[in-house]
Amino acid sequence: MYPSPSKTFLAAVAVALTLSSAVEAVPASASSSGKPVYPGAKGLKYFFSFGDSYTQTGFNLTDGSPMPSSGNPLGNPVYPGWTSANGPNWIDYLTVEFNKTETLTYNMAYGGATIDAALVAPYRPEVFSLKDQVQTFFPLASGHAANWKASNSLFLVWIGINDIGGSYWAHPDDVDGFQSGLMDVYFGLVDELYSAGARNFLFLDVPPIQRAPLTVESSAEAVALETRAVNSYNALLSSRVSALKKAHTDVWSKIVSTTKVFNNIMDRPAKYGFENATGWCEEYSNGTPEWDTQYSECGPAVDKYVWLNNLHPTHLVHKEVAKAAAKVL
Template sequence: MTAGEAAPAPGETGMTGATASTASTASTGSSVSLPPSHLPWLSAVAMFAAHAAVASSMAGGALAFPSSSSSSSVTTDTTCNATSTWPGWAGIKYAFIFGDSYTQTGFNYSITPAPSQDNPLGNPPYPGWTSSNGPNWVDYLTVKYNASRLQTYNLAYGGATVDTDIVKPYAPTVLSVKDQVHSEFLPGYTSHGNSDLDTSPTHPSAPDAPAWTGNNSVFAVWIGINDIGNSFWLDNVTDINTKIFEVYGDLVGLLYNAGARNFAFLTVPPIERCPMMLADSDLARTAQKADIATFNGLVRNQLAAGLKAEHGDKVNVWVVDTQIPFNAVLDNVAAYPQTAGLKNTTAFCDAYGNGNLKPDTFIKSCGVPVNEYFWLNNLHPTYPIHDVVAEEVAKALTAGPNVCSGNSTGGNGTSDGVSKRGGKGNMRGL
């Protein structure tokens, strides 16, 4: 059993020692000086390259689904009234998801089987290629905490950042959230191609693309782990975050212009507590924790609040704070019934690190079964905490929007139903 870093994927070199302490993976900017041992981030995310790395196998083993927790991290605002575009969680038919390895299931939007009533996540077979050695939060949300026969279109890609031109991922083939929106969602599921202006009759191009509308769909994004991990030590990180959220806001604007009206944003969890960072310096952990707080503040106060302020009663907006369940479980595994069986919250076992195991696999040298570790490897958690995150998302959606605006008429001159963000064009939705 070791708290060391995950092995690099083939062709990748782990970033360790003094080189890692000054390495820059962002597009611009110099680095601050950090002690040696920082930062094997790229090799960790490379292990879970989307659509290629980890096929979580459920063969021969069944997951035990514990009862839902009685506690909750969901916060509500009684002044937030859902608008007419929100039918309630039970009225949602379609979910479109964007993110990184914490979210990916390996779904390929261009092939069959596509999501359907009988196969709600489409391809690959459930639970897909995840980084949790079992279902992840998208899987659980779709099949355990769903309140309807939900069909989920999960475009998340392992290693993703918001925009590769701002923060580079571990490999140039990684699809950023910008790519997920421009290259997959827009051409695959709207009447437009990769911009508001592309009205080619070949779109939507995804097989069996659903007839989704603003009031029967929800759009969720969980991103930022790699943006932070690949840039937090740089001395121009404030400028980097500014650029990230300019693009993030524009992408949300594109989704709005395409017809999206219900948005859920998940915050970055306390990754400074992962084994990779526990093996690093106090200085590195402090710097990363501060950048996480800044990033999450921008999610709440700029991205989510700005979306609601711009569009008022035309949108419903949620922020789900993943810091709360992660910290609760890392402090006390009994905080949720789903995680009560965890025995180790600070380390991982190399023998389990690549996943693709039965959910309760036990290797003697690891001390306890894989599902009794919080961390599968030095960056990615096992499936129990994903179960909790999914429950929290479902509770938030059930409770109603928690991002409010004092302007109930749409605000900022957007009565035409078109986002002023999201590039040029006049897409009015589907």
Template sequence: MFPLRFLVRAIVLPSLAIAHPLTSAASASAFEYLISFGDSYSQTGFSITGTKPSAANPIGNPTFPGYTTTNGDNWIDFLITQYNTSLILSYNFAYGGATTDASLVAPYESTVLSLIDQVSQFSTNIASKPSYAPWTSSNALFATWMGVNDVGNAWSNSSWPTLSQEIIDRYFSQMQILYNAGARNFLFLTVPPIQKTPLVLAESTAVQTQEGAAVVTYNQLLQVGVDAFKKNNTGITAYVYDTTTPFNTAIDNPTAYGAPDATCYNGDGVSCLWFNNYHPGQAIHKLVAAGIAGVVPL
């Protein structure tokens, strides 16, 4: 376990408020709502009690692109403004530092909202399809990018082989809640190669190897979980996006993405691949969004 990582993951800087025009295209998007869950890799600082998403600000609140860990757009911002074919409103419940279930893997502090807490927010506020968010089973995409903190905080635990399965079981118990509320279109993002972050690269080769193996195990269990979820429920369309590809694309050719090397980090979010030693900058997030748009009709 690395206490420093808890601290690093807590860093959230206000982003510059830059307006992004919505992309226009002849074809219509299959989705009008993106309802998402996750951790700091996805957070925009959205509060369900604040201003609701609209054409003027598709993330609702705060000012676009929100409070991210890129000092600008993250994958959700890119997805709904540069890779969409019509207006997509984002209800993003992601919370920095989140784990799937805080009772299984503790976050860096007790106030962090886990996936369970985030789904509870959804259930309390928009599961009923209120007038401000009249989503339907066909026009809403439910996206979840969890596991970075579950793996990062617990891979070294001696119980990881069984704990990882417990995490996935809890993960899909939350997906079942979404399904029961009417969700039918799901996007699952895998855990990226966090063993290649500057933070983990500062550790021993043995640590990097073991953490990398834990990432692989988690992602395999995630895929098995998706398959079982589809088998046990009718009418599901599920997309599993392997985030290893965009991360490795940038890491293997950093200069093509404005970085001098694959390990530097800079809070501006653009001059290095990394915003800090554990969070990817804007180039990697844009690659993630582009990859998703290649497999999901937006």
């Protein structure tokens, strides 16, 4: 099973979303000049975020829970939501702490998601893929966010961790070819968002998950294979983002290097306040009562660990990702 889920992660996966069928998004006003309409961080009023357990908060569009609004920018559930970080994750921090103005966040990320379940099966069949998030969730979110438009919204995507984790060992002789197929679907979905009116995009690359305990504790061969897959994926992501901007001159798009963030933390953990950058404690792995809970059998407090469990980082790692994203914005 990939990933190895925590209790908070499983809770989010279990959120019941009954969706009858996909609906068309209401097109937002777009640039007529052919130039980007990115307003700067202070001009952003809406975030539409997509991804997997590194991004999910358990946001529910269909059960009558509060939608994002002034004073409650993430809507539901209560902040920080159901995350895999044992506290706020990066989209929480970006919305609440590193925002330049109040921004309403519609977070459609779903724990365990892959780009397309037909290409890389998720760990459970009911998991909603990036394709589901874009084609089914986003039209619903767009309907709720009645005042969004190209010039006041940002589309944020962090996907690929489960795609690589679920496939890196299966295509050792054609990594680039397989990853290219993933990117075809990925950026086909980005094109669908563009057609719906999206013009501003923030992509996050895949962090060095080959350094996570899940892979390190497996074998040196697994580390080598996954390293190659991560590097291939991130190189292709960079080239596709460049191609997106060439194809659409009215697109503003950047990549946040979570690779750099994670490597900096793991190479110099003490600089960032961490005491354990390589291991994890089973007593912490399913979540703890407080963000800084300390159990004697684990040594350091949970937020002094880089890894909550064998794949998911703790909330202070997410805080550094949010800082990097805010800097890019």
